[in-house]
Amino acid sequence: MKIRFWGTRGSIPVSLTTQDIRQKLLSTLQAANGRTFADEAEMARFIAGLGFEVSGTFGGHTSCVQLIPEGPEHVILDLGSGVRALGQHMLARHGPGQPQTYHVFLSHLHWDHIMGLPFFTPAYLPGNRIVVHSGHAKARAALRRQQDEPSFPVDFDYFGADFEFVVHTPGVAQTVAGMTVDVMRQRHSGDSYGWRFVDPTSRVIYSTDSEHHVDDLTERQAFVDFFRGADAVIFDAMYSLAEAVSVKADWGHSSNIAGVEMCLEARAKRLFLYHHEPVHSDSQIVQILQESRRYEEIMREGQPLEVHAAWDGLEVTL
Template structure:
């Protein structure tokens, strides 16, 4: 199983401003100390070996879109944020070159705009013969997708799409099969509710996708159902939009969680790896990198048994599960 991140920001897609790119280049030039590089390969080696991630890269700015790839069968995708456009183009390439079926299964955490805004730009939806199945715990998913393509909001109506599109409402506590993958879901704390998903492949590997869910540090005794849902997962993709200070002091009841709470839940669940996800759109690359470093340190200080590997999701990251 591979988990690919096509969009990792929360609430609002963001792009690097001109001065941000300028500052990254300036920092790289200073770090190079007057050295010259024979070719781009040498320059890449310098970036990878001597610059921090935030100096030499970016975490990206597309909103939530994560692919669960088991190597065969239909495509499985969590959410339809702005990262969906790039995934759609890449998946069509793989249909042609790698023999994937022209079938896409979406699992929706919820229906807020940042999680559905990519669908009007999902090219396979315009291709006759494509099959798209949209799964979720919300019975009003079709209404939400149609509404964002009404004329007042978008020039292309939903009915113009040429794919065979089906909506399926799922229930927590039940297992569902998509090809060789078993899927279950859990209700979460968020406006208009949200759902987390647990994917288990034929080899027993488990990836959990849990975003837009608020777990309060002073109510962790009520999270037993979440711990059970995360139990022994090989990868948990978790909403860590805020630092603990922000989640408690300024943004309580906003429907999101912190890096500290995610680590506590994964420790209790004995999960193997945590991916920090749904990054705050006002956080810079340096802010996100600092939170990642603080998360690693907190995991080390609170670890009781097996280490939890803490990675930080970025647009383009691919994790082997």
Template sequence: MKVRIWGARGSLPVALTHKQIRAKITTALEDALYRRLETKEQVAAYVDQLPFEIAGTYGGNSSCVEVEAWDPATTKEHIIFDLGTGVRPLAGAKLARYGGGNPQTYHVFMSHLHWDHIMGFPFFTPAYIPGNRIIIYGCHEELETAFRRQQEPISFPVRFDQLGATIEFRKLEPGRRFELRDVTITPKLQLHAGDSYGYRLEQGGKTLIYSTDSEHKLDNAAEREGFVDFFRAADLVIFDAMYSLADAISVKADWGHSSNVVGVELCQLAGAKRLCLFHHEPIFDDAQISRVLGETRRYAEITGEAPLEIMAAYDGMDIEL
């Protein structure tokens, strides 16, 4: 099983500014002043050793995660969590691989229906191609309404009914296991305005948790135990770590998001192996996200008895399970 992050930002997509790009280049060149970089190979090696926040970027697309559960060479079915703006480059990758005349089936599992999680769908090219099949799963009664409404003429030039693909909506029940070929998917209710749902995906002894847009009240023991059970022994937990703990319990309490510290504690209690910080705060630049990652790793080292690998999601990231 492979997980691919196509969009890791929360609330709205963002882009690097001129000043931010210039600062990265300046920092890299200043560090290179006293190095002998005389060949392309030496330059490439130098760039490879730069910190990620200088040589790369966490990206700016809103939430979209692909799970490659089956061999793409032999299977025409795909699993996607959420349809933020990250689904546009996902669509490009699929068309480059399969072309427009090779029908595919896309199984899409929605955490919730806020705009940052559905806004990429009108730009999902496979939806326009006859022969493709898109099955959108979720626990909300308004699932189909949300997708149709954002493509009404006042908001978008192409109506939902003009899409060429076959599009279906299937309602899931929280806590009830759903079988998709050899994959088991279980949704769980989460605390967020209008409700959101996390997903536990299991296949061949591997377990993935996708849990974004979820607030955790530290004084609610029953809720905490419920999430510990949901995360139990997961190989990877993709977790909403939008805020610091201080913000999550004070000025941004009841805003429907969680923190890096809570993610560590839940994973430690559940015996999870890896934690992926996700749904990054849109006002954070790459350096700030890297600082959060470093602080999270130090916290986990101090508080944990068992090792917990921690990473920060970025657009284009691949994670093997």
């Protein structure tokens, strides 16, 4: 299975500012001061060594992840603003004359996780099939409502694709696109749901918009069991531990430290920090990643846990 991240920010889309870009250019020029380069290949090697906070960006789209299992059907996790680019990619790959099936799994119905649907081009193409999987019975109503006037000029009924809605129940596994799919209710305003996807070779967890209370050991153990043996855990790491237990307690999000601890206990292989705080710069996210990796080294008792910070465009083969 492959994972491709199309949107990794939380709450609201953000973009690089002129000041951000100038700072990256200044850092590059400072590092290159006095150097000459023989060709573009040498320049590329130099840029690659600058650090991701200078040579790249984590991006600004809200939640959207693609799972690429074996088989012809497509799997999308959340419909944040990143799904627009995913739709363009799919249209370029398959063309308008090749009907496709898209399975969409929603963590919850807050706007940052559904706002991309009106801009998802495959939804407008007759012959396409879009199956929306959710733990919420009101998923259909939520997707229709955001396109009602005066909020949006295109009504939901204008979509050409055939929509289906499936409600999942925690504890009841279903088979979708060749994978066994389980769902788990999470602590978040209005409830959110974490998803576990298992195929013959991989186990992937998608757990965003979930708050973990350090004193709720029963709930913590339930998540550890849900994460058990995962090849990849995509985890809401919006806050620092200090923020999560103090000023932003009960805001419905978690920390990088909680993710590291639970994934270590679950013997997961990879942790992807996700749902990045929109006010955090690339440099701040890199700092959080470095702190997370140091904490993993300190707390590790068995096999190592790979810790990564997800970014828009990242593709991982499990």
